[in-house]
Amino acid sequence: MSETVSSYDRLMAHLREADLIGTSISVLGWDQETMMPPRGAALRADQIATLSGLYHELRVDQRVGEWLAACEADGALLSDARAAANVREIRRDYDREVLIPGALVRELAQTTVLAQQSWREARERSDFAAFAPTLAKVFALSRAKAECLQNGDSGTLYDALMDAYEPGATAVQIETVFTELRSSLAPLIAEIARVGNEPGVLVRHEAISTPQQAAFNALVAGAVGFDFSAGRLDVSTHPFCEGIGAGDTRLTTRYRDDSFVDSLSSTLHEVGHGLYEQGLPKAAHPGQPLGSAASLGIHESQSRLWENLVGRSRAFWDWALPQARESFGPVLDGYDPGALFRAVNVVEPSLIRVESDEATYNLHIMLRFDLERALLVGDLPVDDLPGAWNERMRQDLGMDVPDDRRGCLQDIHWSMGAIGYFPTYTLGNLYAAQLWDAIVREIGDIDGMMSCGEFAPLLAWLRERVHRFGRTYPAVELCERATGTPLTAEPFVRYLTGKLRPLYGV
């Protein structure tokens, strides 16, 4: 065994050790959102800050730099494509991570744990003022982090942060995509608005209890392939998926008793994330890029694919409604799959991002993308956020925001310090539609399969073309390899107009 192979092995062993700290932080984070009693928040902030500091120290350990340099000089090692990909991505992570001082890592970790608690309470009482100082601190620390990451480079502060979620993407690229998308979607949304929705098109039924809905969600999650022997489904304020590590992927959702469809939709979104997490080769590559998600855009492509391309299709409801009827009984009498399909595709501006339709959804993202950039550089003071938010909601969606709970307090992301994350949702929509084109082309009668509850071929395709590669390829390359073409918005626009125009006769 040559010296450099040995460096590679040492590097892998070190990453695995670091990963045990990282995945422990994930458990603490999941617990914090789902199980932790309110008065446990202060201790939790200290725990996560300490473990985040240790995790950071391991990741920026000087030996990592030395092992990396040895690997990069080893032609034999790099002739192995997988090892080469690992080395390339570890270098990327390392070069970013060493720019951030440990003290800042700890402070950000501690601040964001407390901020999530503060956000949850402020959201409950719709009290933005109570949250504003905390949010200001999160943005100030995030700015400090962005400045470290920028490191004198020409990129913007925002790009420096977004790079953690969508490696290589820039705000300028995102703006171009968003502008195109807006120009395609705006006329469609306007035409649909002129036609309007029939009253009663939404499925609103007598109360179905949370345990009953939870059992149904679990049934659907299991049917599409989520492995509950290696995962869970719980309740939280904001639905999320925590991919803790090999054998442990956790989803959450939320419930409203008069609409099982809302909860199912959130669940399918998180199941999409969960299937990706369960499909990544984490056990074989613990803590390695090869075992990690390619990007958040790819991650969101998986969630949006299951939520929308599957969950808002007519074929899905041909299968799912009979299942729901069996679970919920006569409450659903009077609905047929067509009515469900119609209901889940109602286009109507919504105050809430996660409840909005596929057409207006992206307007919510564009709003957040613009506001978080302004907040980060200081063009928008945090105290002015509610006003700016509400103004944009009027402009873009024609809606009056009645309170901050349904306005700028609705999302958890900023409290977590996840700035630069939102654009990945729209990227996810685009990736998902483009993947779907390839799936239809290659699998054949996907509608026929879904209407019989056969989801295995779809999942197998995603495993084969996306999941198993981890971060072997950059997101754009992964997409091109899987679909044959570079990412464009065309498949998404075609998919959406193809579905919505006939439904609304426009």
Next chain:
Amino acid sequence: MSETVSSYDRLMAHLREADLIGTSISVLGWDQETMMPPRGAALRADQIATLSGLYHELRVDQRVGEWLAACEADGALLSDARAAANVREIRRDYDREVLIPGALVRELAQTTVLAQQSWREARERSDFAAFAPTLAKVFALSRAKAECLQNGDSGTLYDALMDAYEPGATAVQIETVFTELRSSLAPLIAEIARVGNEPGVLVRHEAISTPQQAAFNALVAGAVGFDFSAGRLDVSTHPFCEGIGAGDTRLTTRYRDDSFVDSLSSTLHEVGHGLYEQGLPKAAHPGQPLGSAASLGIHESQSRLWENLVGRSRAFWDWALPQARESFGPVLDGYDPGALFRAVNVVEPSLIRVESDEATYNLHIMLRFDLERALLVGDLPVDDLPGAWNERMRQDLGMDVPDDRRGCLQDIHWSMGAIGYFPTYTLGNLYAAQLWDAIVREIGDIDGMMSCGEFAPLLAWLRERVHRFGRTYPAVELCERATGTPLTAEPFVRYLTGKLRPLYGV
């Protein structure tokens, strides 16, 4: 500020940092028993092993020894009784901990996480053979640990382990107590057996669902003073209390649908632990002995006090039955508080320790005490455990064990490596009865209070006399200070005979 005061401050800061790792391990441990999906066990074992290794390293850090030495030389510091107690107990912990190699700490941590998983599966299938190799490994590693701790001293291997749970206690002392206790209890149990129980004395009702029982358990837990804003109550195979840290104390229980009393009893036991954990001054003394439990015997005194002295009293049921009726409705028609009091005090040998009555309970402990000593030193091979267990159950309790699930697989303790823990349950019974004597003497009409649901004076007494001191005093001294006399078995025997003789007319 003198140099040594500064050493003390540094020591406190260091312990607080270490405690953040220790409390993170507690979260992982709690999660493992309650939430973790089965396939997450391998990762969890690695996580806990790594964090346990880090925790150990911090605790045996050479600087701890230096700071301690400086503190011990500082007369001014030691003139403060609390600081002196902290220094004394930190020294105790440090001197034990440095004897254990880090590699053994990690291996034990990893082995016991996997052993708990293995135990849970083996117990479910009543398959001792599947668990035996794992159990043998736990005992072998525990023996290795005991040998390190023994460090050439004259004490036994067993004493070296028990010292972690009941500092200063020895097997010889325990045997003396147990022998006395057996000689007092055996005639009582025999006399009761001759009289026997009326058929139908046990409360067995139509099914009450787990959510309904859980809500009632929470109502009672809250009524006696458990703070749910700083705690939880969940379900697990084996009920336990995990005192994670300040603001976060978690209880579990289990349910059988035809006996809410069983679950309530387990819940009250864990609530007793939980009240102690919530009463310890952890926020003021994070990671310090002053903020920690005095001993497991004292811990069990709190659980057994609430489970038995409170929960098996007539006065408690005068209050609790109307509450239960309100929660459960007509299912409890036909029962009066007297019947409940009678039912929860039925003396009858049981296969299961945690379901057994107060008189025979201690026989279960004595059995485990004898067997675990034999297992530890190799006098009893692990493979012979079921036979030895079943033989002792016949001898001591006159019962035939039908399967290992209800025999030697019933308890989680050995899978956790908790060897030397069981005797603390009986010590807890003795401490509880002696504390109760003092409570009755000082509070006055405790029965009158309990029958009105007034538990605050009782909790306030325990907080004042026991909880707030943490490990300021050794357990025996704490008991003597609280009750005025050294620990004896007399109050326990008097309490039990005083309750049971009239009930059985013997």
